[in-house]
Amino acid sequence: MNDFILFPPFPISFIPPPCISSSSQWEEISGVDEHYTPIRTFQVCNVMEYSQNNWLRTNWIPRQSAQKIYVELKFTLRDCNSIPLVLGTCKETFNLLYMETDEDQGSHFREHQFSKIDTIAADESFTQMDLGDRILKLNTEVREVGPVTKKGFYLAFQDVGACVALVSVRVYFKKCPFIVRNLASFPDTVPMDSQSLVEVKGSCVNHSKEEEPPRMYCSTEGEWLVPIGKCLCNVGYEDRGSSCQACRAGFYKSLLGNVQCSKCPPHSFTHHEGALHCGCEKNYFRADGDLPSMACTRPPSAPRNVISVINETSVILDWSWPEDTGGRKDVTFTVLCKRCRQGQRVCEACRSNVRFLPRAAGLQNTTVTVGDLLAHTNYTFEIEAQNGVSQLAPTMRQYAAVTITTNQAAPSPVTVIRKDRTSRNSISLSWLEPERPNGIILDYEVKYYQKQEQETSYTILRSKGCNVTLGGLKADTSYLLQIRARTAAGYGASSRSFEFETSPDCKYRSDPTILYTVEELMGKGVTLISIIVTDRFCGYSKSKQPDEKRLHFGNGHLRLPGIRTYVDPHTYEDPSQAVHEFAKELDASCIAIDKVVGAGEFGEVCSGRLRLPSKKEICVAIKTLKAGYTDKQRRDFLSEASIMGQFDHPNIIRLEGVVTRIARGTILVILAPHASFCLFSPGKPVMIVTEYMENGSLDSFLKKHDAQFTGIQLVGMLRGIASGMRYLSDMGYVHRDLAARNILVNSNLVCKVSDFGLSRVLEDDPEAAYTTRGGKIPIRWTAPEAISYRKFTSASDAWSYGIVLWEVMSYGERPYWEMSNQDVIKAVDEGYRLPPPMDCPAALYQLMLDCWQKERNNRPKFEQIVSILDKLIRNPGSLKITANTSSRYYTHLHLTFKLSTLTSESHPGSQHLIQVLYTSTFNLQALNPDL
Numbered sequence: 062m063n064d065f066i067l068f069p070p071f072p073i074s075f076i077p078p079p080c081i082s083s084s085s086q087w088e089e090i091s092g093v094d095e096h097y098t099p100i101r102t103f104q105v106c107n108v109m110e111y112s113q114n115n116w117l118r119t120n121w122i123p124r125q126s127a128q129k130i131y132v133e134l135k136f137t138l139r140d141c142n143s144i145p146l147v148l149g150t151c152k153e154t155f156n157l158l159y160m161e162t163d164e165d166q167g168s169h170f171r172e173h174q175f176s177k178i179d180t181i182a183a184d185e186s187f188t189q190m191d192l193g194d195r196i197l198k199l200n201t202e203v204r205e206v207g208p209v210t211k212k213g214f215y216l217a218f219q220d221v222g223a224c225v226a227l228v229s230v231r232v233y234f235k236k237c238p239f240i241v242r243n244l245a246s247f248p249d250t251v252p253m254d255s256q257s258l259v260e261v262k263g264s265c266v267n268h269s270k271e272e273e274p275p276r277m278y279c280s281t282e283g284e285w286l287v288p289i290g291k292c293l294c295n296v297g298y299e300d301r302g303s304s305c306q307a308c309r310a311g312f313y314k315s316l317l318g319n320v321q322c323s324k325c326p327p328h329s330f331t332h333h334e335g336a337l338h339c340g341c342e343k344n345y346f347r348a349d350g351d352l353p354s355m356a357c358t359r360p361p362s363a364p365r366n367v368i369s370v371i372n373e374t375s376v377i378l379d380w381s382w383p384e385d386t387g388g389r390k391d392v393t394f395t396v397l398c399k400r401c402r403q404g405q406r407v408c409e410a411c412r413s414n415v416r417f418l419p420r421a422a423g424l425q426n427t428t429v430t431v432g433d434l435l436a437h438t439n440y441t442f443e444i445e446a447q448n449g450v451s452q453l454a455p456t457m458r459q460y461a462a463v464t465i466t467t468n469q470a471a472p473s474p475v476t477v478i479r480k481d482r483t484s485r486n487s488i489s490l491s492w493l494e495p496e497r498p499n500g501i502i503l504d505y506e507v508k509y510y511q512k513q514e515q516e517t518s519y520t521i522l523r524s525k526g527c528n529v530t531l532g533g534l535k536a537d538t539s540y541l542l543q544i545r546a547r548t549a550a551g552y553g554a555s556s557r558s559f560e561f562e563t564s565p566d567c568k569y570r571s572d573p574t575i576l577y578t579v580e581e582l583m584g585k586g587v588t589l590i591s592i593i594v595t596d597r598f599c600g601y602s603k604s605k606q607p608d609e610k611r612l613h614f615g616n617g618h619l620r621l622p623g624i625r626t627y628v629d630p631h632t633y634e635d636p637s638q639a640v641h642e643f644a645k646e647l648d649a650s651c652i653a654i655d656k657v658v659g660a661g662e663f664g665e666v667c668s669g670r671l672r673l674p675s676k677k678e679i680c681v682a683i684k685t686l687k688a689g690y691t692d693k694q695r696r697d698f699l700s701e702a703s704i705m706g707q708f709d710h711p712n713i714i715r716l717e718g719v720v721t722r723i724a725r726g727t728i729l730v731i732l733a734p735h736a737s738f739c740l741f742s743p744g745k746p747v748m749i750v751t752e753y754m755e756n757g758s759l760d761s762f763l764k765k766h767d768a769q770f771t772g773i774q775l776v777g778m779l780r781g782i783a784s785g786m787r788y789l790s791d792m793g794y795v796h797r798d799l800a801a802r803n804i805l806v807n808s809n810l811v812c813k814v815s816d817f818g819l820s821r822v823l824e825d826d827p828e829a830a831y832t833t834r835g836g837k838i839p840i841r842w843t844a845p846e847a848i849s850y851r852k853f854t855s856a857s858d859a860w861s862y863g864i865v866l867w868e869v870m871s872y873g874e875r876p877y878w879e880m881s882n883q884d885v886i887k888a889v890d891e892g893y894r895l896p897p898p899m900d901c902p903a904a905l906y907q908l909m910l911d912c913w914q915k916e917r918n919n920r921p922k923f924e925q926i927v928s929i930l931d932k933l934i935r936n937p938g939s940l941k942i943t944a945n946t947s948s949r950y951y952t953h954l955h956l957t958f959k960l961s962t963l964t965s966e967s968h969p970g971s972q973h974l975i976q977v978l979y980t981s982t983f984n985l986q987a988l989n990p991d992l
């Protein structure tokens with residue numbers, strides 16, 4: 062044994078361990094590592110004797126809430142070849158085992174009760190030479206155990222004849238730690254042992270309310286994923302990171318939500334914390350509609366500089382704005398008219414027939430004309446400025462006053478008015494001169510307006526004589542009219558209102574409705590254009606010129622002349638005409654069917670061979686249409702061929718042709734017995750024949766080869782898909798169902814886009830789900846705008862490409878795992894994006910995020926995606942920088958027996974939670990199986 066000194070290769074002081082059975086060969090040895098730090102190891106090295114069975118067992122480890130446990134071993138192992146004379150006895154592995162129990166069994170030990178976790182071999186074993194060179198070849202191995210269900214467990218190390226030194230054992234489980242996200246707290250959560258995510262409901266932090274129930278998912282890796290919903294701080298409280306705190310004195314928050322508290326606006330204050338709004342200072346007020354964010358205000362001061370200009374019995378009053386508007390903009394003016402008789406100190410309110418122009422109250426301008434005053438009379442006008450808070454402070458109101466005396470008397474009102482003639486849009490009137498003209502009548506003012514408009518808009522005419530014809534009136538409408546006479550003393554009082562009606566419409570006019578409609582159409586360019594387009598559309602659908610047809614498609618893009626463009630087969634009145642325009646009719650006798658390879662949405666997919674006259678035989682896939690198909694199913698089925706037949710690109714599945722008619726007497730070669738149902742019913746057989754893709758669809762191919770490809774191989778596949786998509790988008794074709802399941806892979810790992818179809822895309826994809834708008838959409842792959850308002854474009858294809866990128870980098874993982882479609886829609890809408898797959902190069906994750914931009918115009922074009930991937934391929938070193946996976950959390954269940962002082966492990970900058978539950982550095986027991 063002493064000949065084969067294990068690491069460390071320098072003097073080791075032996076400390077007898079507490080529980081070593083005398084017959085077990087494991088020894089506890091203290092030493093120092095390569096940095097001369099003291100360590101303690103368990104070593105065994107009985108390599109010269111046969112049938113070794115030496116056990117070392119941990120003490121009982123309480124399971125706590127763990128479901129899956131991780132055991133990390135650090136050990137050194139001696140290379141048998143470097144030990145002379147041990148052939149046949151020396152081993153290079155040892156066994157790791159465990160046993161679950163509900164209680165600590167002390168030193169009771171039965172070998173057969175332990176289950177093997179794994180045989181542990183060293184990646185690096187050391188030799189005698191390494192000992193000389195003092196090279197430490199420390200191995201680290203991690204194994205998972207689970208699900209564990211009992212209260213605790215033991216781990217054991219079984220040596221069967223190796224030369225091994227255990228340096229440390231770390232036992233831990235992963236958990237999603239307590240976290241506050243979106244103001245909701247989520248408790249410590251232990252992930253499920255299976256692949257499923259655990260949905261956890263969050264509780265709003267103190268002083269907050271749920272806006273939408275907060276939820277998150279805890280992944281098996283201990284990561285919190287997909288925060289949905291949130292809480293909002295109550296009024297009076299603001300969001301300070303992960304809690305809601307009361308607003309400080311002098312601040313307020315009047316709305317529920319995560320905005321900050323605001324400083325009290327001018328002339329307001331709060332002296333307490335958590336204020337919803339601030340109170341006004343003395344003599345300042347808030348009007349009813351004032352927001353808490355507005356300053357407190359006061360009534361305005363009086364208007365200034367009042368001037369009056371008297372014109373016989375009317376007066377124009379004019380003034381300046383008050384010096385102080387009270388801090389408000391809603392200042393208006395009110396003019397109060399008082400008549401003051403000579404010698405009397407008390408004035409009385411003016412008669413109601415005094416007229417104010419535009420009005421007496423609520424004036425926005427600083428002028429008013431007052432008419433119909435009495436001649437030779439004293440009047441006082443009080444002009445008050447008012448604002449939104451004047452009503453609240455009656456004692457603070459101020460006004461400016463002016464006193465005037467009118468001069469000459471005006472004529473009395475016209476009292477007799479006669480209707481002479483009415484028509485549909487005019488009326489002729491005449492009237493008698495007023496009873497008391499009080500001078501020479503200069504003219505008459507005729508004011509009229511539609512009765513229903515209540516004087517809000519009126520027309521004024523002046524007439525020298527006593528008659529007038531009012532024109533341009535509306536037919537069959539009531540009007541009100543007033544007349545007043547004017548002399549050198551000004552206007553007399555108005556007559557009472559006189560009502561008249563125009564005649565109704567006549568029967569024989571030209572039809573204005575039609576004229577109106579056309580005019581309206583002219584105004585609404587879109588309507589008119591759509592009529593023209595529809596019109597043309599019909600023309601095109603009959604046209605045989607593909608160039609014209611394509612004007613209706615292509616995604617709304619203008620295409621450059623000379624670039625081929627995709628033609629929608631639905632523009633053909635007869636879709637079978639489209640098939641024969643774009644697909645070759647194959648002679649069925651040239652096809653041999655070998656076997657069924659899968660099920661398509663219309664029928665089986667078979668593999669077979671195609672030998673065309675004077676051509677080499679090639680492998681093909683044959684899609685068939687199942688028995689009893691309807692006409693519509695046949696059309697939809699063949700529409701895929703009509704689409705595929707228009708494409709010619711190395712990354713698009715190539716159409717060899719279709720079989721839609723089989724001549725009587727044709728012999729079909731069917732080799733595989735099960736392939737017979739690949740060939741239709743007694744009805745007319747229909748087949749689509751494409752190139753054969755040996756590795757089938759990409760999603761199942763990746764799952765089958767988990768973690769087996771290099772970064773460059775994966776990027777090569779992705780580049781192919783992007784190049785195929787660039788071609789499709791250049792052609793103006795929007796795929797709508799780009800997903801790994803719709804990509805086929807050939808034997809050279811070339812990926813080709815497949816699955817073209819129209820109704821099929823939305824009807825038959827098993828991933829497609831009904832949306833609220835009724836369509837069927839593969840939610841997890843589809844851009845938000847396509848889900849919410851069916852805006853399918855090459856930019857929505859780019860979103861789907863990002864999902865395919867994620868599928869590829871995670872080897873066929875299901876996007877958003879088993880979250881429901883509704884949760885996916887909500888999470889994506891709230892800005893959540895899939896996390897980087899394990900070991901995903903940062904550049905590829907960035908590309909995914911770019912493809913998932915909410916604003917579709919910001920997503921990269923396929924042209925750009927191809928060029929990004931080309932750059933990565935040219936510079937493979939860039940793939941080594943991996944995206945930061947979100948923090949993962951480990952909870953130490955148990956022991957680390959490194960002798961160096963145990964500190965809690967810290968991971969600067971990350972949120973790792975390390976909870977060392979058991980700090981004993983020395984808790985292994987060497988046991989003899991016979992015990």
Ligand code: ACK
Pocket residue numbers: 658659660661666681682714751752753754755756757758759761805
């Ligand atoms: O994953 P898979 O083997 O690959 O199962 C599906 C199945 O048919 C239904 O679509 C396979 N498949 C479809 N087209 C082809 C093709 N051109 N070459 C090889 N397999 C194909 C697909």
